[in-house]
Amino acid sequence: MSIPALVRPRPVHRASDLLAAYLPGSFYFSSPRGTLLADGVHSRVRAAGASHARAAAEALDAAAAAGVPDPVVAGAVGFRPEAESGLVVPSVVRRAGAPAVVRAPEAESGTSWTLTPRPEPAHYADSVRRALELIGRGELSKVVLARSLELAAESPVWVPALLARLVRADPAAYAFAADVTAPGDPAPRTLVGASPELLVSRRGATVLANPLAGSARRSGDEAQDRETVARLRDSAKDLGEHAHTAGQVAEVLGRFCTDLEVPAQPEVIGTPTMWHLSTRITGRLADPAAPACSALGLAEALHPTPAVGGVPGPAAVGAIADLEPEDRGYFAGMVGWTGLDGDGEWAVTIRSAEVCERTVRLSAGAGIVAGSEPAAELAETGAKFRTLLRALGLEGAV
């Protein structure tokens, strides 16, 4: 006679209820795989140096021993993991299915904002030129250069409403809101966004990564978008930019997997505001029990992919430090969760903003390769801002 496995029944929630229950300080993450809302802090995960996976595994074991139901490590890690990290084991986790498609609510209007580009567009274009010189000298093949928009509202920004608009505008996105308050912040700080890019997801021994690179603005006009997609699919510059990213992600995952499936050609995927070249890479883990093979361990091994860093990686990270006047903070890092069994899901923190009371700092980057044009990269980063600007009711402001 077989003995039924002991299972802890999970409460059943609706994705829309979890979204409605989000409050600043909670952790929210939704994707086509499901929705997770986490509250309270059972413990904080403090990693020595850049490696969080081992500290996370220890924190999860301790939480399970203390009786925390369904323990997960959740939160965000910045572009420079040694500088910014906000990972916790929450006290309570609620899960639901993927967000449903509903009519996106109109963004608030009537708030007046001041907008400050950081750096000035001309400075960004100049940085692109300098990156092209490095590429011309053979020091780099690709580097992603980012810029930010700093917005200030008249009154505090209500993050739950902003998150709800992001989720409803694109229920298939990796949508998130994570508390990233740092000592010295005048008020709570939240990282919020709707990323199209899955860094890595793990379910049992199966892993999936979905690197994106190579982009075009989505106009909303069907005929024009058909042309744009056809051009993107054939663009040697974008295909090259994409190959750097997909190749590196496949190479890193190959170290952990017994078999890996990498499509020969990227496909084009769309968000409400952009088109991207996309490669879905799947693999089977050789040793799923190793902490390095947890979803967080794999995410750390992959970060920064050339979708946010460049090739070769260390030279690109150095060039970013030299050419970008502002620190990236949590932009172009990772956000997600990992459970006790090592399963989980981590997205790249792009199409995101850090919100602190009345201020919103949103950032976007573009991959620079031989053949890139400063004006086009400036326009591409501007187009990428639209995910957040739309949700703030500010599209067309830049």
Ligand SMILES: C=C(O[C@H]1C=CC=C(C(=O)O)[C@@H]1O)C(=O)O
């Ligand atoms: C760095 C960003 O996008 C990355 C992901 C998709 C396409 C990209 C590109 O075409 O440059 C970027 O690598 C961003 O949105 O800020």
